[in-house]
Amino acid sequence: MEYSIVTNNLSKKFGSFTAVDSINLRIKPGDICAFLGPNGAGKTTAIRILCGILKPSSGNGSILGYDLLRQGEKIKEKLGYMSQKFSLYHDLTVRENLDFYAGIYRLSSKRRQQRIEEMISLAGLAGREDQLVANLSQGFKQRLALSCAIISDPQVIFLDEPTSGVSPAARRSFFNIIQEQANQGKTIIISTHFMDEAERCGQIAFFNQGRLLALNHPEQLKKGILPGRLYRLEAEDPIGILDRLSQLPGVKEVSLHGRSLHILLETGQPAECLKEWAGAEAELIEPTLEDVFLALAKKKEGENYDSNPISN
Numbered sequence: 001m002e003y004s005i006v007t008n009n010l011s012k013k014f015g016s017f018t019a020v021d022s023i024n025l026r027i028k029p030g031d032i033c034a035f036l037g038p039n040g041a042g043k044t045t046a047i048r049i050l051c052g053i054l055k056p057s058s059g060n061g062s063i064l065g066y067d068l069l070r071q072g073e074k075i076k077e078k079l080g081y082m083s084q085k086f087s088l089y090h091d092l093t094v095r096e097n098l099d100f101y102a103g104i105y106r107l108s109s110k111r112r113q114q115r116i117e118e119m120i121s122l123a124g125l126a127g128r129e130d131q132l133v134a135n136l137s138q139g140f141k142q143r144l145a146l147s148c149a150i151i152s153d154p155q156v157i158f159l160d161e162p163t164s165g166v167s168p169a170a171r172r173s174f175f176n177i178i179q180e181q182a183n184q185g186k187t188i189i190i191s192t193h194f195m196d197e198a199e200r201c202g203q204i205a206f207f208n209q210g211r212l213l214a215l216n217h218p219e220q221l222k223k224g225i226l227p228g229r230l231y232r233l234e235a236e237d238p239i240g241i242l243d244r245l246s247q248l249p250g251v252k253e254v255s256l257h258g259r260s261l262h263i264l265l266e267t268g269q270p271a272e273c274l275k276e277w278a279g280a281e282a283e284l285i286e287p288t289l290e291d292v293f294l295a296l297a298k299k300k301e302g303e304n305y306d307s308n309p310i311s312n
């Protein structure tokens with residue numbers, strides 16, 4: 001199976017409001033795909049459809065080859081889902097929570113014990129098995145919630161903003177666990193507002209107003225969206241030279257970033273010209289994912305939407 005997740009023009013309407021607008025996803029086993037986009041962009045709604053919790057209004061798709069419209073129950077058995085407000089039982093202990101989720105997935109009693117031990121070790125919770133969840137720090141709660149979601153060893157894992165509200169160190173260790181799962185060939189969808197996390201994902205799906213603006217590798221997105229070359233120029237009077245720079249041939253865009261200017265040159269335009277024009281050294285820089293998102297969102301506003309933005 002080439003793709004573990006496929007959707008074709010998948011849409012969800014709530015009344016007359018379109019929360020997910022004709023999205024086409026293709027995601028492979030072993031991939032970590034970040035769902036990125038502003039609040040209300042449709043990430044959670046898309047995840048809930050893919051998990052078989054919500055019925056799409058139109059379009060179709062498959063998870064691990066199972067049909068999203070007709071085999072929802074089968075799909076639910078095969079995947080792990082950690083919701084945006086992850087659901088742990090605070091008045092139960094760490095082990096009792098794991099045991100509860102193992103029961104939901106109907107693991108045999110031998111397998112249940114084995115998986116609970118594996119999950120305690122994966123989450124770094126050894127020594128805390130009998131602690132009440134209410135008394136765990138947010139970082140431990142988060143890793144326990146992940147362990148509960150994947151206790152059945154699912155091939156596809158959906159994580160909806162699992163890292164909000166935890167420290168950078170806890171986020172890193174969480175991400176290492178996810179990476180390990182992907183290395184075993186699992187497919188992982190993770191929605192996040194952290195660009196550093198998105199950078200670590202093999203695929204990024206940019207959502208805006210229900211639409212999928214792009215789905216590609218972070219590096220490809222950066223290359224694709226800015227077909228010129230981006231330079232940073234430190235100048236004594238950036239505001240003073242901004243207008244003049246914008247007028248020069250070969251300069252596509254100039255923007256102010258604190259005391260420096262970001263200058264997008266047309267391909268083939270040598271950067272040495274900048275030194276001549278501005279009297280300062282220009283440094284080649286990489287666009288950030290934020291630059292990419294803004295450029296994509298701007299591009300889509302004025303043109304007819306390309307219903308198949310997948311470029312990998």
Ligand SMILES: Nc1ncnc2c1ncn2[C@@H]1O[C@H](COP(=O)(O)OP(=O)(O)OP(=O)(O)O)[C@@H](O)[C@H]1O
Pocket residue numbers: 014019037038039040041042043044045046084
């Ligand atoms: N059950 C519902 N009924 C009506 N509208 C809904 C429902 N669920 C979601 N919406 C709307 O759909 C849009 C997309 O919501 P969704 O939760 O998918 O966004 P999101 O990208 O996950 O945002 P966030 O980053 O804040 O989590 C929002 O405008 C939301 O209000």
Ligand SMILES: [Mg+2]
Pocket residue numbers: 043044045084160191
């Ligand atoms: Mg959400």
